[in-house]
Amino acid sequence: MTPPSWNVIGKPIPQVGSRQKVTGEALYTDDLRIPGTLVGKILRSPHASARIVRLDVSAALALPGVHAIVTGKDAPRPFGVLPISKDEPSMGIDRVRYVGEPVAGIAADDEWIAMEAMKLIHVEYLPTKPIDDAKQALAEVANAADKIHPGTKFGNNLHKMVEQHFGDLPKAFSESFHVAKGHFEYAGISHTFTEPMSAVAHFDRDGRLHIWSATQVPHYLHRAMSEVLGLPMSRIRVIRPNVGGGFGGKSDPFPHEMIASLLTMRCRRPVRITFDREEVFISHHGRHPSEIDVAVGCDKNGRLTGLDIDALIDGGAYGSFGVVTSYYNGVLAQGPYRIDNFKYRGRRAYTNKPMSGAMRGHGAVNTRYALELLFDECAEKVGIDPAEMRIQNALPAYTTTINDFRITSNGVVECIEKVRDASGWKDKRGKLPFGHGIGLACSFYISGSALPIHRTRTPQSTVHIKIDMDGGVTVHSMAAEIGQGSDTVLAQCVAEILGLDVSWIRVKTEDSDLAPIDLGSYSSRVTFMMGNAAIKAAENIREQLRKAACRMAGGEPTDWVFRDAKVINTVDPSKSMTYMEALDEALADNGALIASGWYQSPKLGGAYKGAGAGLSPTYSFGAYITELHVDTETGFVHLDKIWAAHDCGRALNPLAVKSQIIGCVHMGLGQVLMEQWDFNHRSKGNIRNPSLLDYPMLTAKEMPPVDVFIVESDDKEGPFGAKEAGEGPLLPILPSVGNAIYDAIGVRMRELPITPASILRALEAKKKGKS
Amino acid sequence: MILPPFTLHEPKTVDEAVALKTKFGKDADFVAGGTDLLCNYKYEINAKPHVISLGTVTELKSFDTTRIGAGALLDDVMTDSGMRRDLPVIPAAIGVISSHLLRQTGTVGGNLMVDTRCFWFNQSKFWRDSISGCLKSEGDACRVVWGAKECVAVYSGDLAPVLITLGASVTIAGPKGRRVVPLGEFYEHDGIKRHVLGEGELLVEIRIPTEARTWKASYRKLRTRESFDFPVLGVAVAAKVDGDLLLDAHVNLGAVHTTPLSRDGAISQFIGKRIDEATASEIGEAVADGLVIHNNTAMTPAYRRKMVAVFTKRCFLDVTGKRAVAETASR
Amino acid sequence: MSQPPKEVIKFEVNGRTVEVAVRPYDVLLDVLRNELDLIGTKRGCDQGSCGCCAIHMDGRPVLSCLTLAKWAAGKKITTIEGLANPEPHPLQTAFETCGATQCGFCTPGFIMSAKALLDRNAEPDEATIKEHISGNVCRCTGYLQIVEAVQKASEELLEKDRPHDASVVERNRQTHPAGR
Numbered sequence A: 001m002t003p004p005s006w007n008v009i010g011k012p013i014p015q016v017g018s019r020q021k022v023t024g025e026a027l028y029t030d031d032l033r034i035p036g037t038l039v040g041k042i043l044r045s046p047h048a049s050a051r052i053v054r055l056d057v058s059a060a061l062a063l064p065g066v067h068a069i070v071t072g073k074d075a076p077r078p079f080g081v082l083p084i085s086k087d088e089p090s091m092g093i094d095r096v097r098y099v100g101e102p103v104a105g106i107a108a109d110d111e112w113i114a115m116e117a118m119k120l121i122h123v124e125y126l127p128t129k130p131i132d133d134a135k136q137a138l139a140e141v142a143n144a145a146d147k148i149h150p151g152t153k154f155g156n157n158l159h160k161m162v163e164q165h166f167g168d169l170p171k172a173f174s175e176s177f178h179v180a181k182g183h184f185e186y187a188g189i190s191h192t193f194t195e196p197m198s199a200v201a202h203f204d205r206d207g208r209l210h211i212w213s214a215t216q217v218p219h220y221l222h223r224a225m226s227e228v229l230g231l232p233m234s235r236i237r238v239i240r241p242n243v244g245g246g247f248g249g250k251s252d253p254f255p256h257e258m259i260a261s262l263l264t265m266r267c268r269r270p271v272r273i274t275f276d277r278e279e280v281f282i283s284h285h286g287r288h289p290s291e292i293d294v295a296v297g298c299d300k301n302g303r304l305t306g307l308d309i310d311a312l313i314d315g316g317a318y319g320s321f322g323v324v325t326s327y328y329n330g331v332l333a334q335g336p337y338r339i340d341n342f343k344y345r346g347r348r349a350y351t352n353k354p355m356s357g358a359m360r361g362h363g364a365v366n367t368r369y370a371l372e373l374l375f376d377e378c379a380e381k382v383g384i385d386p387a388e389m390r391i392q393n394a395l396p397a398y399t400t401t402i403n404d405f406r407i408t409s410n411g412v413v414e415c416i417e418k419v420r421d422a423s424g425w426k427d428k429r430g431k432l433p434f435g436h437g438i439g440l441a442c443s444f445y446i447s448g449s450a451l452p453i454h455r456t457r458t459p460q461s462t463v464h465i466k467i468d469m470d471g472g473v474t475v476h477s478m479a480a481e482i483g484q485g486s487d488t489v490l491a492q493c494v495a496e497i498l499g500l501d502v503s504w505i506r507v508k509t510e511d512s513d514l515a516p517i518d519l520g521s522y523s524s525r526v527t528f529m530m531g532n533a534a535i536k537a538a539e540n541i542r543e544q545l546r547k548a549a550c551r552m553a554g555g556e557p558t559d560w561v562f563r564d565a566k567v568i569n570t571v572d573p574s575k576s577m578t579y580m581e582a583l584d585e586a587l588a589d590n591g592a593l594i595a596s597g598w599y600q601s602p603k604l605g606g607a608y609k610g611a612g613a614g615l616s617p618t619y620s621f622g623a624y625i626t627e628l629h630v631d632t633e634t635g636f637v638h639l640d641k642i643w644a645a646h647d648c649g650r651a652l653n654p655l656a657v658k659s660q661i662i663g664c665v666h667m668g669l670g671q672v673l674m675e676q677w678d679f680n681h682r683s684k685g686n687i688r689n690p691s692l693l694d695y696p697m698l699t700a701k702e703m704p705p706v707d708v709f710i711v712e713s714d715d716k717e718g719p720f721g722a723k724e725a726g727e728g729p730l731l732p733i734l735p736s737v738g739n740a741i742y743d744a745i746g747v748r749m750r751e752l753p754i755t756p757a758s759i760l761r762a763l764e765a766k767k768k769g770k771s
Numbered sequence B: 001m002i003l004p005p006f007t008l009h010e011p012k013t014v015d016e017a018v019a020l021k022t023k024f025g026k027d028a029d030f031v032a033g034g035t036d037l038l039c040n041y042k043y044e045i046n047a048k049p050h051v052i053s054l055g056t057v058t059e060l061k062s063f064d065t066t067r068i069g070a071g072a073l074l075d076d077v078m079t080d081s082g083m084r085r086d087l088p089v090i091p092a093a094i095g096v097i098s099s100h101l102l103r104q105t106g107t108v109g110g111n112l113m114v115d116t117r118c119f120w121f122n123q124s125k126f127w128r129d130s131i132s133g134c135l136k137s138e139g140d141a142c143r144v145v146w147g148a149k150e151c152v153a154v155y156s157g158d159l160a161p162v163l164i165t166l167g168a169s170v171t172i173a174g175p176k177g178r179r180v181v182p183l184g185e186f187y188e189h190d191g192i193k194r195h196v197l198g199e200g201e202l203l204v205e206i207r208i209p210t211e212a213r214t215w216k217a218s219y220r221k222l223r224t225r226e227s228f229d230f231p232v233l234g235v236a237v238a239a240k241v242d243g244d245l246l247l248d249a250h251v252n253l254g255a256v257h258t259t260p261l262s263r264d265g266a267i268s269q270f271i272g273k274r275i276d277e278a279t280a281s282e283i284g285e286a287v288a289d290g291l292v293i294h295n296n297t298a299m300t301p302a303y304r305r306k307m308v309a310v311f312t313k314r315c316f317l318d319v320t321g322k323r324a325v326a327e328t329a330s331r
Numbered sequence C: 001m002s003q004p005p006k007e008v009i010k011f012e013v014n015g016r017t018v019e020v021a022v023r024p025y026d027v028l029l030d031v032l033r034n035e036l037d038l039i040g041t042k043r044g045c046d047q048g049s050c051g052c053c054a055i056h057m058d059g060r061p062v063l064s065c066l067t068l069a070k071w072a073a074g075k076k077i078t079t080i081e082g083l084a085n086p087e088p089h090p091l092q093t094a095f096e097t098c099g100a101t102q103c104g105f106c107t108p109g110f111i112m113s114a115k116a117l118l119d120r121n122a123e124p125d126e127a128t129i130k131e132h133i134s135g136n137v138c139r140c141t142g143y144l145q146i147v148e149a150v151q152k153a154s155e156e157l158l159e160k161d162r163p164h165d166a167s168v169v170e171r172n173r174q175t176h177p178a179g180r
């Protein structure tokens, strides 16, 4: 397939806005300087579980320099990103459910005064016994009022349970040549973006509320604020300045956004709340601590026969995205392999901890680790090369899975072949000296959730374009640029259609007053959905330019192509004109050109309960190989090299795709080797490591070289053939490390993170024959 | 985050610094680079109303291979060609302290004086309040050892174990003049007491005997990442060797006790022996034997004890030339 | 809380002399951001563990979150805003073209660390670059393209044959950030 010749698409251009970032000009929320801004601080619960008996703010309010104090009673209506689990109050009202839960908000002249005021707020708590982990949460609770959320339908502290069964798993397993089984445990982990959350709210004299916030989901924030604050959406303006990373950690509406708003509505001065690092950990909504039992069956030829998954995940105190996570832990294991018998049970528990939520690779990462390790066990039992067995079992392109996922473009086999051949897999696997190993794993991920969170017929993404006499192309969309490069995608798509280079395009994606709705940066939806909307809008405006060209020079609208800021007549090149000439004509008697485009995903999926979870207009695929060695005396894992292949449909910007892949490798290596959200029963519900010192993310020194291979399967529905590259590339790195460790030392590590101590324990157990 | 209010004093001489400290006593702290103290202050850990900055005391800054001023910057000592030539273990050990950026302002004196650490202590005020503090902060009970009366916070500096094995001593200035104390006797048990500095006293310099240059030395550090992380174990070995014959040796462990921990007593039986892989292992086991390590930092005590043996072995192989001496002091 | 009075200090920042009133317990990061509106310097942790707040003090890369503002008195401070002159520094353009910046929040800190390295060592090898940027963390890029960008800038600077200023290196050795 020869790729079409494009001007802007497929070019490794620097990120739109990168000049501002490298020069220090880029404004993030905490960088905004609005005159009169007060400092907002949040008083937090020191108890994991307690009733609030008394709350008295009068002394604090009397302190000079304190302008407003708000408490839970000022906004009792709970919220949550999913309409089905709106269970979180802005501040604890009569009870608190985790250490760090907001109890009151203060606006003061400066931080010292705010801190002083905090000490003057009198809160009397009646501590109650906290639920520390998901297993504990399964115990029956006699009195519903004693549950973390009394209103749930279960007799214990479960939040959600989902069950699915396709095909006939018991039969499939009974007929299998081998069924590999394992119990896997995963520590919770945190997004650890570098920019702490921050929000500035200003209730102006016209009674409009403006909020600047470091958010991935301005639209959901907009909705939640309207509900909680009792203001119509039209009276709220959400602005998303530059965001210093999100990875899912800024994809919920948050209490601090409500609190800053309540404070400014009280005192009518702008209020800024910027978190310190500990507050970021407290508000983290990271990957759920999980226990997952997985069984994978295969026949004697290595064909997979069935998959059984039972996941128990620790949701913390509130819902967040947890209902979705509950599904994703199972359903996203439906690829990249054909699995016709599939059973899944997913349970999410409420516990007295900061809540877990969506994090890059949402719900898919932990199960993927287990599945890929057990896959290798099957390959070993059958006696077949795990790479070959993966190729054998790969879903073909354009097929349907047993749970009715529509698979379209699929480059997984090419991904496997690329990394297999580049890494010298055949000469290395099973042949390296003891302590050295190589491992392979694949991925499968959604490219945007086909179902929007709210039941609505409004498109998932809308893009507006305006062109005036200066020729500059202003593109509006609320798609949230959070560092992943969505503004660049937007600019490239529009520029390509109009035959301009990116410098003509002005991307405006910050302000809800100006830009049309896009649902936000989650579920890897932006490139696919916003990209398609942008193409539509640009095509629409190109049509207007074509008509103008015809008016000026005659010919048919189909005669014109747009390239290099020219409108070229392919039939009679002498009729060609510049883009500015065509524009001039188009503007005559008309004024500025405007156009709109939108994307709505097609209706997909089956009719069973939960059929919507995991549905996506298309899926990304990938395969990674990791080579490493283990210091068998210390248990340290040293990474030698990674080969990473990802099928993103089409690399609209190969530089950005490469960046995403390497960034994913970095983040995944952290989870597999060192990161953990450390809870300890003696810390009374506190995270033991709420700092960037004690919560370790890899530094440049730990980062191994990565060879990136971009596979382009050209998705028929994707913008220029593209699909996602921001989350899927995280999935294979963890199990490729796990499988490489097995190749190196013969133990399958079933607990993440894999610490040096756990490696030594596993080696010892193996020596004693217990592995 | 804010620093709790304090008055900053900037003395020009050691005498002025001593006078200020004598005047304010327990209401004052010294600060050098501030990379340890200011972090703790931001957490409102034992913050004082007076802070005496030593950066303006020029006497403290100079260094050569026989003496290092307490105020010498880690990065300067680390990159010094004389040091690299004569006492390479010092630059190697400095190279694994905190991070490249922190070493630009962190000082050698501050490193020797770095506060002891514990998961239950190095937390924000909010966090500590939620567990009602501990012996070393606002509380009255140890969170690590049930019922303990003495604080078990861990000495987590990297340089002290190395300097102790090299036979270094420190010059201390105080209201009564100056005194010299062997560094090995400078630290005192209990994570709160920490050291022998008395009222008004400060660290002026570290003296390193020239004989140290004839010893072979090695430092190995255990931590999760190769940057930032404090040691959860540091093993320093200095030895007088003739080929692989061990004539004399010192072993000191960091980050397993409230002070740097000398294990010279555990290895006396190996002096005069030839060191090979097997004897080095035996030395490792002997050094690890009987150690009590508490669960109050990253990595479990059981694992850290195992690593005492492994790292000690490796250090002895380093100093007897059985292993290429690492340029940096990592695992 | 009784607060000691502010004191006016004078220092040079990005070539301009400024006078600001600071509290004894203000850190330089806050003064740069809040008093001088130099918001390019970021706060990621406030505890020395991220490098987002790195600036140069008399040519040395230091963490402004752990530097008392008063220590800046009489010093030469350079922040990220001071690098483009007015054209962006080769490091800055290399970060753009190599994809070494994503969300950009860590970027000023990395560039300041890298700039200090290139001032000291015009042709650093990969290990040296990694060492010099290992006091900075980045959650987006995985560092590899940052290393690439530093290499690229180093090559570009060498090509331009801009001799690196030996006196800076010497000065670095002599001044202590907290001294005058």
Ligand SMILES: Cc1cc2nc3c(=O)[nH]c(=O)nc-3n(C[C@H](O)[C@H](O)[C@H](O)COP(=O)(O)OP(=O)(O)OC[C@H]3O[C@@H](n4cnc5c(N)ncnc54)[C@H](O)[C@@H]3O)c2cc1C
Residues within 6 Å of the ligand: A693, B029, B030, B031, B032, B033, B034, B035, B036, B037, B038, B039, B054, B070, B071, B074, B096, B097, B098, B099, B102, B105, B106, B107, B108, B109, B110, B111, B112, B113, B114, B115, B156, B157, B158, B159, B201, B202, B203, B204, B228, B229, B230, B231, C047, C048, C049
């Ligand atoms: C993220 C991070 C990671 C770190 N990692 C490490 C690590 O891996 N290894 C390690 O050893 N350290 C580490 N540190 C701690 C610290 O950076 C170093 O120990 C550094 O050397 C301290 O020097 P300083 O000059 O900054 O000390 P300061 O903070 O100025 O002082 C530290 C203590 O010493 C006292 N003091 C300073 N000078 C004198 C003197 N002359 N006389 C008497 N008392 C004095 C101070 O009162 C204070 O109590 C880390 C710090 C951070 C923030």
Ligand code: FES
Residues within 6 Å of the ligand: C042, C043, C044, C045, C046, C047, C048, C049, C050, C051, C052, C053, C054, C063, C064, C065, C066
């Ligand atoms: S803000 Fe200074 S190091 Fe993180």
Ligand code: FES
Residues within 6 Å of the ligand: A193, A194, A244, A245, A483, C100, C101, C102, C103, C104, C105, C106, C107, C137, C138, C139, C140, C141
């Ligand atoms: S670019 Fe986002 S943290 Fe580095």
